[in-house]
Amino acid sequence: MSKGRLEAFSDGVLAIIITIMVLELRPPESGDLAALAPLAPKFLSYVLSFIYLGIYWNNHHHLLQAVKGVNGGILWANMHLLFWLSLIPFVTGWMGEHFSTTPVAFYGIVLWLAGLAYYILVRTLIAHHGRSSLIAEAIGRDEKGLRSLYVYSAAILLSFVSPWLATGLYVVVAIMWLIPDRRIENKLAK
Amino acid sequence: MSKGRLEAFSDGVLAIIITIMVLELRPPESGDLAALAPLAPKFLSYVLSFIYLGIYWNNHHHLLQAVKGVNGGILWANMHLLFWLSLIPFVTGWMGEHFSTTPVAFYGIVLWLAGLAYYILVRTLIAHHGRSSLIAEAIGRDEKGLRSLYVYSAAILLSFVSPWLATGLYVVVAIMWLIPDRRIENKLAK
Amino acid sequence: MSKGRLEAFSDGVLAIIITIMVLELRPPESGDLAALAPLAPKFLSYVLSFIYLGIYWNNHHHLLQAVKGVNGGILWANMHLLFWLSLIPFVTGWMGEHFSTTPVAFYGIVLWLAGLAYYILVRTLIAHHGRSSLIAEAIGRDEKGLRSLYVYSAAILLSFVSPWLATGLYVVVAIMWLIPDRRIENKLAK
Amino acid sequence: MSKGRLEAFSDGVLAIIITIMVLELRPPESGDLAALAPLAPKFLSYVLSFIYLGIYWNNHHHLLQAVKGVNGGILWANMHLLFWLSLIPFVTGWMGEHFSTTPVAFYGIVLWLAGLAYYILVRTLIAHHGRSSLIAEAIGRDEKGLRSLYVYSAAILLSFVSPWLATGLYVVVAIMWLIPDRRIENKLAK
Numbered sequence: 001m002s003k004g005r006l007e008a009f010s011d012g013v014l015a016i017i018i019t020i021m022v023l024e025l026r027p028p029e030s031g032d033l034a035a036l037a038p039l040a041p042k043f044l045s046y047v048l049s050f051i052y053l054g055i056y057w058n059n060h061h062h063l064l065q066a067v068k069g070v071n072g073g074i075l076w077a078n079m080h081l082l083f084w085l086s087l088i089p090f091v092t093g094w095m096g097e098h099f100s101t102t103p104v105a106f107y108g109i110v111l112w113l114a115g116l117a118y119y120i121l122v123r124t125l126i127a128h129h130g131r132s133s134l135i136a137e138a139i140g141r142d143e144k145g146l147r148s149l150y151v152y153s154a155a156i157l158l159s160f161v162s163p164w165l166a167t168g169l170y171v172v173v174a175i176m177w178l179i180p181d182r183r184i185e186n187k188l189a190k
Numbered sequence: 191m192s193k194g195r196l197e198a199f200s201d202g203v204l205a206i207i208i209t210i211m212v213l214e215l216r217p218p219e220s221g222d223l224a225a226l227a228p229l230a231p232k233f234l235s236y237v238l239s240f241i242y243l244g245i246y247w248n249n250h251h252h253l254l255q256a257v258k259g260v261n262g263g264i265l266w267a268n269m270h271l272l273f274w275l276s277l278i279p280f281v282t283g284w285m286g287e288h289f290s291t292t293p294v295a296f297y298g299i300v301l302w303l304a305g306l307a308y309y310i311l312v313r314t315l316i317a318h319h320g321r322s323s324l325i326a327e328a329i330g331r332d333e334k335g336l337r338s339l340y341v342y343s344a345a346i347l348l349s350f351v352s353p354w355l356a357t358g359l360y361v362v363v364a365i366m367w368l369i370p371d372r373r374i375e376n377k378l379a380k
Numbered sequence: 381m382s383k384g385r386l387e388a389f390s391d392g393v394l395a396i397i398i399t400i401m402v403l404e405l406r407p408p409e410s411g412d413l414a415a416l417a418p419l420a421p422k423f424l425s426y427v428l429s430f431i432y433l434g435i436y437w438n439n440h441h442h443l444l445q446a447v448k449g450v451n452g453g454i455l456w457a458n459m460h461l462l463f464w465l466s467l468i469p470f471v472t473g474w475m476g477e478h479f480s481t482t483p484v485a486f487y488g489i490v491l492w493l494a495g496l497a498y499y500i501l502v503r504t505l506i507a508h509h510g511r512s513s514l515i516a517e518a519i520g521r522d523e524k525g526l527r528s529l530y531v532y533s534a535a536i537l538l539s540f541v542s543p544w545l546a547t548g549l550y551v552v553v554a555i556m557w558l559i560p561d562r563r564i565e566n567k568l569a570k
Numbered sequence: 571m572s573k574g575r576l577e578a579f580s581d582g583v584l585a586i587i588i589t590i591m592v593l594e595l596r597p598p599e600s601g602d603l604a605a606l607a608p609l610a611p612k613f614l615s616y617v618l619s620f621i622y623l624g625i626y627w628n629n630h631h632h633l634l635q636a637v638k639g640v641n642g643g644i645l646w647a648n649m650h651l652l653f654w655l656s657l658i659p660f661v662t663g664w665m666g667e668h669f670s671t672t673p674v675a676f677y678g679i680v681l682w683l684a685g686l687a688y689y690i691l692v693r694t695l696i697a698h699h700g701r702s703s704l705i706a707e708a709i710g711r712d713e714k715g716l717r718s719l720y721v722y723s724a725a726i727l728l729s730f731v732s733p734w735l736a737t738g739l740y741v742v743v744a745i746m747w748l749i750p751d752r753r754i755e756n757k758l759a760k
Contacts, residue, residue: 012205015582031668098221202395269434288411392585478601
């Protein structure tokens with residue numbers, strides 16, 4: 001089975017998720033510069049989530065490069081990832097409006113579940129392609145993915161101490177991933 | 191006529207339908223954990239509809255794999271399916287806000303009509319490709335599709351007794367379809 | 381220049397236009413069957429516009445089949461068509477909420493302008509491909525397109541007499557186009 | 571690495587941005603012609619932004635034609651462009667509702683940042699393909715892009731004198747770009 005439609009559907013869903021978040025940024029009621037100030041936390045939440053979704057698209061793109069074919073299990077592992085990513089606009093809007101423990105913790109929970117779903121997708125792809133396949137070699141044990149899950153867990157706990165510290169960790173993971181995943185690029189280039 | 195744009199357009203519409211449903215999940219007015227509780231029925235409706243739309247995309251994907259070409263009738267049979275699927279966000283939102291007989295019954299009616307539209311699409315494809323084609327052999331009389339229609343009918347009737355029983359049947363059909371349609375995969379593999 | 385991205389972008393825009401219309405159909409405030417009744421005009425407007433956008437997608441699909449290449453003028457003629465189609469959700473929502481002369485007339489005006497934009501797109505494509513090209517032979521003088529413009533004009537005038545008569549004519553044009561455009565299919569089959 | 575998914579994702583995001591702007595155009599509360607009058611500034615903002623996004627799609631299309639491959643840096647330069655473009659619906663809605671200095675200046679700021687992001691994308695592509703590549707020859711120093719940034723800067727300053735003058739300059743830049751970028755077309759035709 002070809003991977004073309006899996007990519008097209010994922011691109012469509014990710015493009016919509018990344019774009020509808022901006023609908024939360026309502027134009028202010030007045031035309032004054034001061035009217036923009038209350039939008040600052042919403043805007044920063046939007047920037048953070050835009051970057052996270054960009055990272056997911058980027059890594060998904062890299063991951064699928066090394067994929068030869070798909071089966072039913074892979075389709076559902078991918079759908080599962082898209083499900084958690086589809087909740088990002090919700091938690092982004094919530095965190096942007098109420099920057100406090102619960103919304104910030106839920107932002108982390110959704111990131112954690114999306115990270116887990118990505119990890120499951122990687123495992124499903126490796127199981128389908130075999131332990132000695134290009135994708136298995138390129139990704140290995142996906143330690144970067146596992147490490148992200150640990151940092152998210154810490155951030156969720158920290159949000160009870162300070163939402164700012166938790167958000168700082170979300171930013172750290174984003175920066176960690178902004179450096180593109182050269183593992184697959186390198187393997188493909190060989 | 192090639193099937194490429196039919197797939198691309200269907201992917202686009204399905205990606206949008208599956209994603210705009212999340213717009214119904216409005217971030218709560220307060221930042222308390224308790225503020226999430228009233229969203230539970232909406233969230234569960236969203237999960238159910240996400241799975242249903244995932245199933246439709248999956249089966250559509252499998253179905254179109256076995257298709258060689260399309261004509262005007264197929265384009266319209268596909269558009270008809272997309273029409274009923276486009277109403278799923280509406281009934282999902284209604285059922286999520288008012289979990290009672292009428293909305294739950296309407297959820298089933300839309301599922302029933304989408305199921306019928308899928309059945310018509312399958313028939314139209316078989317009519318175009320011929321009784322001895324790959325698609326005809328792989329799908330046969332589409333008994334799984336017909337069986338779903340019977341269960342939906344029962345669920346619609348049961349919603350007058352108990353919305354919970356009806357919803358239970360919707361979950362049963364979803365599980366029945368989550369097991370991917372191996373008929374086409376098997377035929378293609380031969 | 382290849383036509384692939386022109387098709388992909390048009391598919392994307394049309395898929396979104398056809399889908400966001402359903403956002404106008406808000407789930408009713410109560411769970412009673414009676415709460416659905418006021419939605420009837422909105423629903424019927426949605427059905428009509430869904431069919432119109434389906435027709436446009438279908439004809440666009442057929443038209444582009446016969447196209448060999450695109451240039452800047454074609455890209456803009458296509459964008460112009462998408463602009464008027466993007467206003468269909470607006471007039472659909474207006475007509476669905478206020479079924480009276482002005483909204484019904486504006487529905488026709490947008491259809492008229494979209495029809496004109498399609499006609500201009502056809503002319504631009506023929507100018508690029510030459511009078512003796514497949515597309516020129518298949519479409520000819522596009523009398524069906526011109527005829528639609530006349531009927532829209534009549535409907536706009538009639539909306540001042542009766543919105544129902546005008547809407548009747550919109551339905552007539554839709555039925556006229558539901559019969560797929562066999563001109564290109566026939567030419568391609570030769 | 572292939573550019574197919576980069577194009578598909580960009581097409582998706584641009585298609586959604588261009589289309590969700592129309593959601594700002596809410597159907598009026600009454601069915602009178604007079605009810606449309608207050609929508610005029612919103613409508614004109616929509617037209618201007620539609621044209622700008624059309625220009626970006628067109629130029630992106632032309633630009634990617636000359637591209638042979640992509641890397642991580644290019645993916646992020648493209649994502650950066652999409653980020654600023656995603657803010658166009660926000661500033662369009664604001665300017666359409668409050669046609670005064672601050673919103674009109676912010677419209678220009680977003681255009682300026684999108685213009686800069688496009689310029690960075692062009693530079694990143696040239697850096698990847700080499701100074702003697704087709705894309706480097708076709709685009710050169712991208713003086714048209716730089717000139718646009720100067721005009722946007724002037725318009726932002728002018729918005730403090732008169733929002734109308736500033737908007738006039740935005741229209742001038744749009745007209746300047748509506749003339750399609752023949753540089754790449756010419757180079758490819760050789």
